[in-house]
Amino acid sequence: METLHLVLNAVTVIFIAATMFAAGLGATVSALRGVFADAPLLLLALIxxxxxxxxxxWGIGALFSLPSASFIALILVASSPGGPFGAKLAMVQSGDIVGGAAMQVLLASVGSITFAPTVNGLLTAADVGANVSLDVGALVRAVALLQLVPFAIGLLIRRYAEPTARSWRPAAAAVSNVTFLIVLAGMLLGNWQGVVALLGSLALLAGFLLSAIAFATGTLLATGPPVRRTTMGGVASVRNAGPALAAIGIAFNDQPAILGALAAILLSGLAAALPIATLLNSRRKATTAAVTQDPAGGRPHGPGTGVAP
Structure with missing residues (x-):
């Protein structure tokens, strides 16, 4: 089992780096500027x-009267934004990949600082005592190394060697896709006992609802066209497991019940977010296919296009 965890951790690092690198290869400075210059979008995403x-x-945990371990795990997940799956969901839904990747890195960086006080405040208010104290510097360095650096390298290659970026991007995306599937399978195999132990409880439903409602909330509380808004919804729906795992090790002595609940909540959250992203992708492909193309020139024609059918 220890070997499986080591392999899974290595593949997870490759998945995060490959996903961010692929996003950077498809990004432009002007597109990033458009995201970070949109003050209302940034403010709404942070809120x-x-x-x-x-x-x-906190509300879902209280509503379902979750046991202590599951409640703590749910608070840890909810308080940790900027999960690396956010950029992947942007790809899955054919969304605003540049905006999603940029927002994910920003949220993960800010979340490294806000995570501990947020968790402490919510657990204190819920009367579940725990003093979570994390090395903020280590968390920020992890975000920079695994997410920001690969994204920046891809962005620089796109800016100064665009043909290379275009040729490398399919391979980077393929690595991201393959490692994504391996990470999902590994999460199930490595934590199946904890997940099975929670079958029949409300913890799985709580994680599912948290992700689904977060997807809707992130979409509604965003600016821009629908593609960007749903991308922000996807980023909001998946959370960053790193700070949560660190908190369990430091503040809760790696309690198996909390670790199992964390894995179950993360997996049930992905079970909610992935189908939404896949459905959005299918609808966008259907909309694109519905645009009638001129057989000769490949140009759209029909009412409102200015090209005769």
């Missing part, structure tokens, strides 16, 4: 991920 979703996790 959604730093305030609304943590409170949502």
């Amino acid at each position: 959604t991920n730093m305030v609304v979703i943590p409170l949502l996790g």
Whole structure:
């Protein structure tokens, strides 16, 4: 089992780096500027991920009267934004990949600082005592190394060697896709006992609802076209497991019940977010296919296009 965890950790690192590198290869400085210059979008994303979703996790846990271990795990997940699966969901739904990757890195960086006080405040308010104290510097360095650096390298290659970026991007995306499937399978195999132990409880439903409602909330509390709004929803729906795992080790002595609940909640959250992203992708492909193309020139024609049918 220890070997499986080591292999899974290595594959997870490759998945995060490959996903961010592929996103960087498809990014442009002007596109990034458009995201970070949109003050309302940034403000709404921060409020959604730093305030609304943590409170949502607390509310769902209280509503379902979750046992202590599951309640703690749900609060840890809800309080940790910027999960690396956010950029992957942007790819799955054919969304705003550049905006999703940029927002994910920003949220993960800010979340490294806000995570501990948010968790402490919510657990204190819920009368579940725990003093979570984390090395903020280590968390920020992890975000920079695994997410920001690969994204920046891809962005620089796109800016100064665009043909190379275009040729490398399919391979990087393929690595991201394959490792994504391996990470999902590994999460199931490595934590199946904890997941099975929670079958019949409300913890799985709580994780599912947290992710689904976070997806909707992130979409509603965003600006821009629908593609960007649903991308922000996907980023909001998946959370960053790193700080949560660190907190369990430091503040809760790696209690198996909390670790099992964390795995179950993360997996049930992905079970909610992935189908939504897949459905969005299918609808966008159907909309694109519905645009009638001129057989000769491949140009759209029909009412409103200015090209005769």
